[in-house]
Amino acid sequence: MSGDKRREQILMSAISLFSQKGFSGTTTKEIARVAGVSEATVFKHFSRKTDIYDAILDNKACHEGMRFPWEEDPVMLDAMRRRDDYTVFYQLAFNALNKQQSDVGFMRLLFYSALEEHELAERFFGEFVARIYGFIGGYIEERQQEGAFRPMNPRIAVRAFLGMMIHHSLNNILWDKGRNLLDITNEDAADNFAQILLRGIKA
Amino acid sequence: MSGDKRREQILMSAISLFSQKGFSGTTTKEIARVAGVSEATVFKHFSRKTDIYDAILDNKACHEGMRFPWEEDPVMLDAMRRRDDYTVFYQLAFNALNKQQSDVGFMRLLFYSALEEHELAERFFGEFVARIYGFIGGYIEERQQEGAFRPMNPRIAVRAFLGMMIHHSLNNILWDKGRNLLDITNEDAADNFAQILLRGIKA
DNA sequence: GCTAAGTAAGTAAGCACTCACTTATAACGG
DNA sequence: CCGTTATAAGTGAGTGCTTACTTACTTAGC
Numbered sequence: 318m319s320g321d322k323r324r325e326q327i328l329m330s331a332i333s334l335f336s337q338k339g340f341s342g343t344t345t346k347e348i349a350r351v352a353g354v355s356e357a358t359v360f361k362h363f364s365r366k367t368d369i370y371d372a373i374l375d376n377k378a379c380h381e382g383m384r385f386p387w388e389e390d391p392v393m394l395d396a397m398r399r400r401d402d403y404t405v406f407y408q409l410a411f412n413a414l415n416k417q418q419s420d421v422g423f424m425r426l427l428f429y430s431a432l433e434e435h436e437l438a439e440r441f442f443g444e445f446v447a448r449i450y451g452f453i454g455g456y457i458e459e460r461q462q463e464g465a466f467r468p469m470n471p472r473i474a475v476r477a478f479l480g481m482m483i484h485h486s487l488n489n490i491l492w493d494k495g496r497n498l499l500d501i502t503n504e505d506a507a508d509n510f511a512q513i514l515l516r517g518i519k520a
Numbered sequence: 521m522s523g524d525k526r527r528e529q530i531l532m533s534a535i536s537l538f539s540q541k542g543f544s545g546t547t548t549k550e551i552a553r554v555a556g557v558s559e560a561t562v563f564k565h566f567s568r569k570t571d572i573y574d575a576i577l578d579n580k581a582c583h584e585g586m587r588f589p590w591e592e593d594p595v596m597l598d599a600m601r602r603r604d605d606y607t608v609f610y611q612l613a614f615n616a617l618n619k620q621q622s623d624v625g626f627m628r629l630l631f632y633s634a635l636e637e638h639e640l641a642e643r644f645f646g647e648f649v650a651r652i653y654g655f656i657g658g659y660i661e662e663r664q665q666e667g668a669f670r671p672m673n674p675r676i677a678v679r680a681f682l683g684m685m686i687h688h689s690l691n692n693i694l695w696d697k698g699r700n701l702l703d704i705t706n707e708d709a710a711d712n713f714a715q716i717l718l719r720g721i722k723a
Numbered sequence: 724g725c726t727a728a729g730t731a732a733g734t735a736a737g738c739a740c741t742c743a744c745t746t747a748t749a750a751c752g753g
Numbered sequence: 754c755c756g757t758t759a760t761a762a763g764t765g766a767g768t769g770c771t772t773a774c775t776t777a778c779t780t781a782g783c
Contacts (some may be wrong), residue, residue, distance in 0.1 A: 339636070340543065340545075341544045342543075342544040342545075344737080344739085346738080346739090349703075353766045354738090356762070357742090357766095358763055360741080365740080366628070366739065388617070395681070431694045431695060432542065432631055432632055439715075443700075445697075446695065447700075447701060450701050450702075470702075473702065476688055476702055477689070480684040480685070480686070480688060481680045481687075483683070483687050484679065484687050488679070491634045492645040493645075493646075493649075498650060498678065499653075499673075501676065509680070510676075513677070513680050514716065514720065515717075515720075516719050516722075517717065518716060518723075519719075522728090523727075547772070547773085548773060548774080549771090557730090558730045558731080559730090559773090560731080560774090560775080561728080561729055563774060568774080
């Protein structure tokens with residue numbers, strides 16, 4: 318197998334393990350076993366254990382994870398132009414919830430790295446989340462100036478909205494996997510969250 | 521020093537370390553150093569490392585952390601009787617935010633234990649959060665029957681409200697310690713979150 | 724003089740990481 | 754077509770260090 322392919326395979330195994338057990342809870346031996354190679358091979362591709370972690374967050378997080386739904390969703394972009402606030406926030410929530418649900422491992426990894434205070438995780442959150450605040454906050458601000466939304470700090474509205482979505486995903490991923498407290502579809506969640514926020518901030 | 525006092529002292533050191541580095545990232549040697557005793561003394565009080573973790577979540581979490589603000593806050597109980605919805609939700613948010621802010625270590629510990637899938641953490645979340653959903657959800661349901669709130673699944677409203685608060689605390693604790701994205705007081709946050717939710721669910 | 728509190732000095736297992744070595748691949752002159 | 758050779762991919766068997774945990778022993782207080 319070529320070096321690049323093997324490297325990718327090791328990274329995939331590492332993502333799976335780090336997301337389950339965190340950095341210090343995962344051994345290089347185990348990464349090698351899951352990747353189906355010897356431990357020495359792992360160290361041929363990554364000279365230190367932290368290099369594996371760095372590579373994951375550098376590639377996976379900062380390239381794959383950094384795509385923004387609104388840059389690819391014509392439905393939402395069109396709704397923004399038409400000032401169809403409900404569709405804008407419904408699409409935002411629906412896209413985000415689906416994305417979070419489809420990559421539970423990556424979500425867990427981000428949480429571990431935040432707790433372990435990995436610098437790359439901090440950078441990821443700083444850049445990615447900052448752009449989200451700018452984008453949604455900017456739209457809310459425009460609508461405030463148009464008199465559609467009541468005056469308030471738009472970033473508080475963003476935090477409230479993101480809070481609903483992320484906390485909902487967190488519940489499903491971490492604390493309430495059996496959906497005992499609340500068992501709803503992403504469509505239902507997006508619909509309700511969009512409605513609560515919009516009624517909550519409209520003029 | 522008496523056995524019980526020493527035991528407590530070791531637990532305090534362990535809480536501090538586990539909350540910073542997680543379970544597998546913390547060594548028994550380090551716990552002993554912080555507690556100012558020998559490693560052997562740690563194992564006199566706790567025969568295995570996991571016993572320390574269990575003791576923390578058993579005592580600290582299930583006894584100290586399980587106190588509910590509404591059971592002690594006369595302002596909020598009175599507001600509930602008077603159907604002063606704003607004060608009810610403002611007090612809920614303000615109490616929760618202050619509590620979370622005052623015990624960052626405990627919050628981090630709960631996150632670690634959720635990621636590491638510690639059974640006691642699951643029990644804590646199951647019991648504690650379930651009671652919150654029952655309590656707030658029950659109040660919302662009553663107000664719906666009185667015609668004050670619009671018809672909807674009350675638990676979705678609870679999730680939205682808890683999401684705003686917990687995500688806000690999480691931002692301040694984990695991702696945006698420098699308050700770059702949003703820098704507001706707990707009073708401001710509680711006020712805005714309560715307003716957004718109430719406008720969002722009122723009839 | 725008994726019991727509880729405490730520890731120095733271990734132990735075996737596990738950890739990240741290295742080294743000497745083998746195999747597979749492919750390019751190239753004859 | 755073959756045989757040589759350079760290079761990259763891969764590994765078994767270690768290295769020294771750290772880990773959770775133990776044992777045999779000392780001290781302090783009633």
